[in-house]
Amino acid sequence: MGNSAAQYERFVVLVKELADVSHAQDLLGWDQEVNMPAKGVNPRARALGTLAGIRHDRLTAPELVDLVTALSEAGLQGDQAVNLRELKRSQQRAQRIPKALIVEMTQTESLSHEAWVEARKTDNFATFQPWLEKVFELKRQIAESVGYTGSIYNALFDEYEPYAQVEEVEPVLADLRQRLVPLVAGIRDSGHVADDLLSRTFDVTAQQTFGRQVMTDLGFDLQAGRLDVAVHPFCSGTSPSDVRLTTRYSPAQMQTSLFGIIHETGHGLYEQGLPDAEGMPVGGAISLGIHESQSRMWENLVGRSREYWQHYLPVLGEHFPEQLAGVDVDRFYAAANQVAASLIRVEADEVTYNLHILLRFELEKALIEGELSVQDLPGEWNDRMEKYVGIRPDSDADGVLQDIHWSVGLIGYFATYSLGNLYAAQFYRQASADLTDLPQQIASGEFSGLLGWLRSNIHAVGKRRTAAELVQDVTGEPLKVEYLMDYLEGKFKPLYGLD
Amino acid sequence: MGNSAAQYERFVVLVKELADVSHAQDLLGWDQEVNMPAKGVNPRARALGTLAGIRHDRLTAPELVDLVTALSEAGLQGDQAVNLRELKRSQQRAQRIPKALIVEMTQTESLSHEAWVEARKTDNFATFQPWLEKVFELKRQIAESVGYTGSIYNALFDEYEPYAQVEEVEPVLADLRQRLVPLVAGIRDSGHVADDLLSRTFDVTAQQTFGRQVMTDLGFDLQAGRLDVAVHPFCSGTSPSDVRLTTRYSPAQMQTSLFGIIHETGHGLYEQGLPDAEGMPVGGAISLGIHESQSRMWENLVGRSREYWQHYLPVLGEHFPEQLAGVDVDRFYAAANQVAASLIRVEADEVTYNLHILLRFELEKALIEGELSVQDLPGEWNDRMEKYVGIRPDSDADGVLQDIHWSVGLIGYFATYSLGNLYAAQFYRQASADLTDLPQQIASGEFSGLLGWLRSNIHAVGKRRTAAELVQDVTGEPLKVEYLMDYLEGKFKPLYGLD
Numbered sequence: 002m003g004n005s006a007a008q009y010e011r012f013v014v015l016v017k018e019l020a021d022v023s024h025a026q027d028l029l030g031w032d033q034e035v036n037m038p039a040k041g042v043n044p045r046a047r048a049l050g051t052l053a054g055i056r057h058d059r060l061t062a063p064e065l066v067d068l069v070t071a072l073s074e075a076g077l078q079g080d081q082a083v084n085l086r087e088l089k090r091s092q093q094r095a096q097r098i099p100k101a102l103i104v105e106m107t108q109t110e111s112l113s114h115e116a117w118v119e120a121r122k123t124d125n126f127a128t129f130q131p132w133l134e135k136v137f138e139l140k141r142q143i144a145e146s147v148g149y150t151g152s153i154y155n156a157l158f159d160e161y162e163p164y165a166q167v168e169e170v171e172p173v174l175a176d177l178r179q180r181l182v183p184l185v186a187g188i189r190d191s192g193h194v195a196d197d198l199l200s201r202t203f204d205v206t207a208q209q210t211f212g213r214q215v216m217t218d219l220g221f222d223l224q225a226g227r228l229d230v231a232v233h234p235f236c237s238g239t240s241p242s243d244v245r246l247t248t249r250y251s252p253a254q255m256q257t258s259l260f261g262i263i264h265e266t267g268h269g270l271y272e273q274g275l276p277d278a279e280g281m282p283v284g285g286a287i288s289l290g291i292h293e294s295q296s297r298m299w300e301n302l303v304g305r306s307r308e309y310w311q312h313y314l315p316v317l318g319e320h321f322p323e324q325l326a327g328v329d330v331d332r333f334y335a336a337a338n339q340v341a342a343s344l345i346r347v348e349a350d351e352v353t354y355n356l357h358i359l360l361r362f363e364l365e366k367a368l369i370e371g372e373l374s375v376q377d378l379p380g381e382w383n384d385r386m387e388k389y390v391g392i393r394p395d396s397d398a399d400g401v402l403q404d405i406h407w408s409v410g411l412i413g414y415f416a417t418y419s420l421g422n423l424y425a426a427q428f429y430r431q432a433s434a435d436l437t438d439l440p441q442q443i444a445s446g447e448f449s450g451l452l453g454w455l456r457s458n459i460h461a462v463g464k465r466r467t468a469a470e471l472v473q474d475v476t477g478e479p480l481k482v483e484y485l486m487d488y489l490e491g492k493f494k495p496l497y498g499l500d
Numbered sequence: 501m502g503n504s505a506a507q508y509e510r511f512v513v514l515v516k517e518l519a520d521v522s523h524a525q526d527l528l529g530w531d532q533e534v535n536m537p538a539k540g541v542n543p544r545a546r547a548l549g550t551l552a553g554i555r556h557d558r559l560t561a562p563e564l565v566d567l568v569t570a571l572s573e574a575g576l577q578g579d580q581a582v583n584l585r586e587l588k589r590s591q592q593r594a595q596r597i598p599k600a601l602i603v604e605m606t607q608t609e610s611l612s613h614e615a616w617v618e619a620r621k622t623d624n625f626a627t628f629q630p631w632l633e634k635v636f637e638l639k640r641q642i643a644e645s646v647g648y649t650g651s652i653y654n655a656l657f658d659e660y661e662p663y664a665q666v667e668e669v670e671p672v673l674a675d676l677r678q679r680l681v682p683l684v685a686g687i688r689d690s691g692h693v694a695d696d697l698l699s700r701t702f703d704v705t706a707q708q709t710f711g712r713q714v715m716t717d718l719g720f721d722l723q724a725g726r727l728d729v730a731v732h733p734f735c736s737g738t739s740p741s742d743v744r745l746t747t748r749y750s751p752a753q754m755q756t757s758l759f760g761i762i763h764e765t766g767h768g769l770y771e772q773g774l775p776d777a778e779g780m781p782v783g784g785a786i787s788l789g790i791h792e793s794q795s796r797m798w799e800n801l802v803g804r805s806r807e808y809w810q811h812y813l814p815v816l817g818e819h820f821p822e823q824l825a826g827v828d829v830d831r832f833y834a835a836a837n838q839v840a841a842s843l844i845r846v847e848a849d850e851v852t853y854n855l856h857i858l859l860r861f862e863l864e865k866a867l868i869e870g871e872l873s874v875q876d877l878p879g880e881w882n883d884r885m886e887k888y889v890g891i892r893p894d895s896d897a898d899g900v901l902q903d904i905h906w907s908v909g910l911i912g913y914f915a916t917y918s919l920g921n922l923y924a925a926q927f928y929r930q931a932s933a934d935l936t937d938l939p940q941q942i943a944s945g946e947f948s949g950l951l952g953w954l955r956s957n958i959h960a961v962g963k964r965r966t967a968a969e970l971v972q973d974v975t976g977e978p979l980k981v982e983y984l985m986d987y988l989e990g991k992f993k994p995l996y997g998l999d
Binding site for chain 1: 516517520521523524527528531535536537538539540542543544546547549550551553554721722723724725726738739741742778779
């Protein structure tokens with residue numbers, strides 16, 4: 002065995018141990034949201050802190066640093082090269098941020114989060130403002146430590162959407178905004194009357210039974226995953242053979258679980274379809290945007306399609322014979338696709354959702370670049386909300402204070418939600434071209450065709466390609482705004498009698 | 501700050517980090533039994549292996565070894581001395597066993613466990629015999645590495661019942677056996693006819709509701725713990741503020757959950773009552789025997805008492821009005837205390853249970869001491885079973901192959917079950933002397949008196965005393981067999997019309 006073969010072997014041992022520590026971190030995090038009793042919070046915080054320290058120490062330990070240096074000269078190929086590249090990325094990021102800065106950031110996030118909870122409750126932005134200023138200041142220091150080309154935003158964006166440059170993404174998102182605003186205005190002015198169909202009372206147990214049925218129909222393997230209840234739904238995977246989804250149920254808001262479960266199942270199918278690399282980086286997800294493309298594709302392009310409800314409305318009707326008596330597919334499809342200008346992102350429909358995101362993206366970029374002060378943020382938020390969605394918040398609680406993200410230092414994250422929608426539409430158009438009877442398959446409750454396509458074109462790729470490369474590979478083009486807009490206009494203009 | 505004060509401070513940091521790793525190990529283990537999907541087993545095994553390695557490396561790291569050496573000269577007092585003593589114990593044990601031996605033991609346990617599952621299924625001891633021989637051989641090597649005084653058994657026993665010497669315990673257990681055998685024979689010959697009351701069909705949901713009621717009545721804090729379902733019930737705690745119990749439910753065997761929940765609640769109350777030392781050893785349980793004394797006291801001395809059912813039979817009757825119609829306390833009390841010679845330990849009643857344990861204790865001690873060969877084990881098992889309990893297994897599956905323990909290297913463990921029963925009876929006699937109206941308290945569903953007594957006399961002690969010291973402190977005497985025998989004879993002779 003050559004020297005570099007032995008070095009690579011040792012590298013694999015150390016990297017898999019790092020993944021095992023992450024496995025523990027992920028499970029402790031999942032448990033905290035799903036199972037942990039209220040009083041368990043302090044010991045859990047200590048344990049998570051220690052595990053984070055262990056992971057950091059091992060990632061930056063001299064042995065692993067030396068191995069990475071040596072292997073960088075070894076001309077590794079294929080998956081070995083991917084594993085080296087990705088480990089090196091994480092290692093360099095961890096090395097470049099001074100430990101004191103990490104500690105200060107972690108403490109600040111915790112206090113800033115508390116301040117946000119209180120400020121939101123009392124609708125008092127002023128008490129949160131100094132914390133948000135500190136978060137952005139520390140994030141700026143972190144960005145400077147990490148280094149970047151172009152905008153300082155890239156240093157943060159890169160953590161969630163690796164290898165992407167905001168300079169490439171921004172024009173696409175700006176284009177999206179310019180095309181969405183008139184569509185939303187048209188819908189708003191269409192005089193459409195809302196249908197309260199999905200706000201009737203739907204028994205939670207029946208919602209659960211139906212949701213589980215949907216999960217397994219779509220192809221989620223319950224021998225390699227679970228569905229639980231959590232206040233804030235999420236998907237968490239420790240490996241492709243243990244993927245955990247959560248959702249929430251409300252009797253008066255069936256859409257929460259109805260589409261929430263499909264959304265998380267989309268994430269879960271991606272996790273279950275990743276190559277099982279026993280924790281090596283090649284088996285990881287490409288980016289948050291690609292992850293989100295999988296959840297949004299299943300939730301919206303499949304789960305809010307007319308064909309989908311051709312198949313599922315009769316099934317759902319068996320669970321809710323009274324509530325759905327006399328409801329036909331046209332009516333249900335329209336109710337599932339109702340568009341309303343609303344103030345709250347997490348309640349937004351498929352059309353306005355991206356405007357909520359774009360507003361946040363623009364503001365956080367301006368804040369981190371120093372083009373906007375935190376003091377001016379609430380006013381700027383409200384002005385853009387009015388300009389984009391057509392309504393103005395009465396309070397900061399329903400405006401700039403509504404999201405947790407910035408309070409806990411998630412800056413550079415929001416854009417990935419809209420990227421997910423763009424990727425989803427572009428991928429789906431390609432899937433529809435490759436699988437010519439896709440609508441008929443969906444109308445007959447047959448999802449294995451689409452899942453197989455996603456498995457081989459996207460899931461099985463793991464981290465072997467960047468998001469931009471994947472889009473090019475799969476669709477033959479770079480990311481373009483027209484596929485999402487074509488889809489949205491093609492769907493919503495007829496629904497709202499526009500053009 | 502003196503040098504040793506600074507050293508102790510650093511010692512605390514390192515020991516708490518060790519506890520944080522254990523927190524993760526415990527949670528991953530709990531999750532594996534309660535939540536983990538079937539296919540998650542391999543990644544979980546790898547993660548647990550890595551965490552065990554991290555814990556071992558940190559426990560035996562030069563810095564912590566040097567600190568222990570230095571602090572051993574510092575004349576620490578009180579809790580600091582306890583923390584040092586206990587950490588030193590674990591550290592020395594970890595240092596003395598060669599890593600290669602640990603690896604071989606771990607691999608052997610895994611394969612031996614597989615062989616045991618297969619041998620039990622096919623009732624073929626011969627296929628398991630070589631594995632059991634290897635387990636005992638490796639355990640002998642481990643015992644020699646660890647070192648011991650007196651019997652080699654002590655090196656293994658010490659892991660579960662610290663500071664105990666089998667030479668002191670054995671006469672007590674032999675005495676117990678000699679007094680139990682005639683009691684069991686008397687009951688067997690009493691001509692008593694079994695009551696199938698508890699084998700009627702009891703709805704599982706109502707069992708769950710009643711079980712939760714009992715848990716909270718006894719004082720278990722559900723803000724600091726949970727109750728879940730698992731195939732093999734257990735109690736697992738990551739800290740006093742997060743204690744997790746499991747049970748199982750069967751419609752045709754209500755006693756499983758009825759007494760299983762009280763048993764696990766007993767363990768859970770101990771865990772919740774331990775001093776919160778943020779993971780420092782002083783906050784740990786004294787021994788498995790003391791732990792078991794808490795579960796058995798609540799399960800048997802409280803939960804199978806006439807007074808307990810004076811209070812709870814009407815409550816249970818509300819959940820099961822049909823099944824319990826016309827059943828009075830005398831009948832229910834007798835049904836809850838039915839004694840039957842049976843082959844299977846986990847189904848055994850309060851009287852015969854200890855004979856199942858004593859047989860295993862005697863055999864494992866003879867095996868590790870080389871006084872008995874594995875080949876002769878099945879015959880010896882069956883002979884003793886006949887002699888002690890009065891029935892002879894037809895098959896090894898219902899004999900020597902029934903328990904998982906030896907297959908996974910748990911040798912020196914069984915004795916702690918009977919020690920638990922002995923401690924429980926001796927403690928309970930003292931509690932009854934201190935709380936003069938304890939029976940009346942229980943008959944009126946008032947458990948805080950007993951819990952308060954246990955909290956201050958036993959739970960809050962943590963690891964500050966050894967089991968033998970605790971028994972002496974609390975009862976003014978060393979461990980004696982008569983308290984358990986007085987209790988058993990006083991309860992079962994009247995029930996079975998003996999004397």
